[in-house]
Amino acid sequence: MKRPQSGITLLIPFLLVMTVFFMAPLCIALGYSFMAAEPMGGVRPEFSLAGYQRFFYSIETDGSLTWDTRYLQIIYSSTKLAVISTFICILIGFPMAWFMATRPAKQRDFWMIVVTIPFWTNLLIRTYAWILILRRDGVINTALDKTGIVDAPLELLYTPFAIGLGLVYSYLPFMILPIYSSLERMDWRLIEAAQDLYATRLRILWHVVLPACMPGLLGGIILVFIPTVGSFLAADLLGGGKQMMLGNLIENQFDKGRNWPFGAAISVIMTAVVMVGLLLIARRGQGLKGVVG
């Protein structure tokens, strides 16, 4: 009864939509990154490496190039912030996942819902909510003022700290859930065995638990790092324009900066880095399936 044609017919709408509205745009952006910029936005259809040169040089009025590390610094600082945020997500997320996985089965459902709700609620709202909490007359400063702990309000908003906080907050559930699903599947007898052999808690975590939950941990790192390094909202709303993430730098090129080829070049490099990273992880036997579903 199996007729392969019917299978292919069912797949056609999917292939069509994804090819035309997902792959084609990616290819066009790749093309744009090798073209010349129009001053008011858009591209001039002629080959140019100016989009990529801009990472290292700025163009003087006479057309000469001078060494300029402005953008490299943004790339460096936003990557650094993303790495730190991902690391903090592990530090908070692992204990939470562990705690959830060690609850009795009935309570685990409750914990899953509790962690999943922030995961699926609006990122924009969850980010701007921190403005209410961090500003000079916000929740934290009001509380500190009432208790008399500080004389002057703390400057919390519009700092790198606020961006990092926003990033950790936004993507923490992305770290908890994959680690939790690894821990839930772990063979807990291994831990008992290690314990019988007088292993300390630290040694058990390092030599038994860590290898067992590696797929979840890698999945979590991917799911947190990718959106953080490309994030727009945290730096835009909580950073006060003082520090950019790569996402803000890209958005800026298509908005005020009006340098489409440069924006496309950053996108190409960022996507390439993400894909190479994923391939390396997939090579180590984890596979994309472990990450996505």
Next chain:
Amino acid sequence: MSNNARSMPGFGAITWLGIAFLYLPIIAVIAFSFNSGRLITVWEGFSFDWYARAFGNSDLQRAAINSMIVAVSATTAGTIIALAAALALHGGGLPRPLKNTSYALMALPLLVPEIVIAITTMAFFGAINLRLGLGNVLIAHIVFCIPFAYAPIRARIATIPKSMTEAAKDLYADEWQAFRHVTLPLLAPGIFSGALLAFITSLDDFIITYMVAPPGATTLPVEIYSKVKRGITPEINAAASMLLAVSILIVLLSYFINRKKVL
């Protein structure tokens, strides 16, 4: 003693603090939406005024209607496309490379940074000179709704034993009847759950819509963003709280329908 290593010192405390951390901002937004005062962070008393104001605001109204149109249409289209793809990929008979390509296409929208999808889609619509107003937003949403709708359907399809459809065919059901009366009812929870996830994802999307939406085709998150940029008011908190409530209800609904992991 066997339970000893399961309880790590301090992990419980970190978890409770972590949960407080996850919920504090959400609670702050909802709490201040009921504040009677104009000042957004000083509590002056309980009131529903800002909800009335938010409902009366024509910008927010239009944006909310746009959001609903896009979310409902993108969910419908995305879920149907994802269901068809899931049936095709599960059914077998497809050449291996085609299957692998499809799996990659399904995973990519979740793995490519969102800002990249946003600017590439915007540049693409510009390049082919597509000006469908809200239609542009809808197309962009369908693309990222498909993988979200697909995941639960795929998980559900794997649990249906082949013997079910074979039994139907033994009773002379044709392919459509077997699908309509056997496969579809069994798949229903997965489809419903996938549709709900696609719906929230569409309803909550900001950055892609922000880049792609032409003037007049803004959705609620984009409208809230532009208002937040001008200064947060209790009215925005009220609109935001309603959006939060919809998302939370849908997550709970999806959870109880599938009673399995939502992710």
